[in-house]
Amino acid sequence: MRSRTDPSQGRSPLSMSCLRTALMSLSLLFAATGHAQTSMCGSLASSYGPFDFRTDKDKLPIVTTAHFTPEVEALIRGTTSRLPGGDIAYTLRAIPNHHGALIAIVRLGEKEKTDKPHGSTFTVECWFDRAIRFRADDQLVRMIYADYLIKKQREADARAQLDVVKTLAADNAFTHHNLGLLLADLKDYDAALLHAHRAMALGLSHSALRDKLLAAGRWRDPVPAEASSAASAASQ
Incomplete structure (x- = not known):
């Protein structure tokens, strides 16, 4: 494929000023499609x-x-x-x-x-x-950020961070426990209870989340039939 600037084609070559203008336009377009935050921070x-x-x-x-x-x-x-x-x-x-x-x-x-x-x-x-x-993939960074967003009363943004953490939590008992604490701060007690049961199933005996749910009147001991379903649901 011949270049449009090939003199043998009888076309006028692009001037350097036009080329610079085109490149600048592409640069501005690139910045406008999602990279402004990167530059700002x-x-x-x-x-x-x-x-x-x-x-x-x-x-x-x-x-x-x-x-x-x-x-x-x-x-x-x-x-x-x-x-x-x-x-x-x-x-x-x-x-x-x-x-x-x-x-x-x-x-x-x-x-x-x-x-x-x-x-x-x-x-x-x-x-x-x-x-x-x-x-x-740093789960703790996202949870610290979610806590910051909750304090700023930006619930939707906090949930977006916690949703990512849920996909990364796997079988980490501490992550499930801390997720439950943050979800309880959002008054999403059903989800918090699910992660509390998951943390317990993974062997974590910390009582902070249980105490928080008890104080809210939303604690319920897991029953054997719920143990496996809590494990599956929490990971999803």
């Missing part, structure tokens, strides 16, 4: 990392010992500045799915009554966007 590229909080254990101490100290996590003070926001932000740039740092940035936003705490590069929600882009 920044690239995941980092001077150190990014590393996975769950698996890159040997890479984490150089960040956490210098930036995510107990004082920073407790929001008492920073290590590189007076306030902790900058150090939490550095931690999340290097380790986007650092569970403790995500919880800390949420708490700092609540403490300062702002969506973008002092020293934070991005808004609190952007840090969740980045963590999920980095590792979409």
